[in-house]
Amino acid sequence: MSRPVQYNITDKPLETPISVVTAPEGYTGEGFFAARLSEVVGLARKNSIWPLPFATSCCGIEFMSLMASHYDLGRFGAERLAFTPRQCDLLMVMGTIAKKMAPVVKQVYLQMAEPRWVLAMGACASSGGIFDTYSVLQGIDQIIPVDVYVPGCPPRPEAVIDGFLRVQDLVANESLRRRHSQRYKELMETYGIQ
């Protein structure tokens, strides 16, 4: 008996043909649309985050599947991975950071232009993980400020997508003056960053 061949053809129409982000609240009228600048900027920023992967170990493997077709972080506007810190918005630290590697992570962070965000993926980057030892940095928040922690060893790609969505929330709702505020400067000074 021949097996029925299944074609990727369905009669069911798509519910929404193209997914677009919803516009921020504002006044609209004949030929104009007025909204708050911060919301428009936040909308643009959050849907075009350029991640900089800093992958040192097994979380990096999970990250590869995250960027590949099955999970595809590109759906959230993070299509373009850049390996140059100066162009990137989001530093994704994935994996164990040894104490010898700490100055490298910090330098990469310093080379990124403001505004910049940091996502610590996995137990090692967040807290040192199982490597409670003399040679491993006990969480990257000892050297750079971290915005979102994704727990897991390693986290599933869905968890990282969730963490990425949290970053997007932060990006969308961030005040445009935050990076110039006194509080932010004080935060940076605790890490010895001017």
Place this chain on the structure above:
Amino acid sequence: MALTNEIIRQKLTEKFGDQLLGWEEPYGMLTFTSDKDMNLKVLQFLFDEPTLGFRFLTDLCGVHYPDNEGKELAVVYHLHNLKENVRIRYKVFTDIKKPDVFSAYALYSAANWMERETYDFYGVNFVGHPNLKRILNVDDMEYFPMRKEFPLEDQKRTDKDDEMFGR
């Protein structure tokens, strides 16, 4: 004639007499020790003697025996005769209060980084080493982490609760 452990032992005993001690053959690998001041003479002899020809330093490492009073630190040389494919192990012991051992760098160039590693983790001071500084750990580390008195965990942490983490 193949180079056997008996021949190596006989050659060494002819040259150094009873200054070489602790003869063992765990898993068939000839092992012996000597006073730490003799290490270069023994290594030079093993290198130069045509029938022995141990010209390859496979490994050089340290061991810490905290209960071995006056001989706390061991430096272990693993030597290889590539022609005969014979390996031997040679140990010297030193006091942890004055861990000076002569550097084998002039004889085996490979000893350069191995001695730096041994210094890095055990604090063995290799006299005559051209560049004795840390190689694997961060430069500002203040102790020698593989010595037994230092626990494995990072001692500067404050956020881990002893009760929860079993320290």
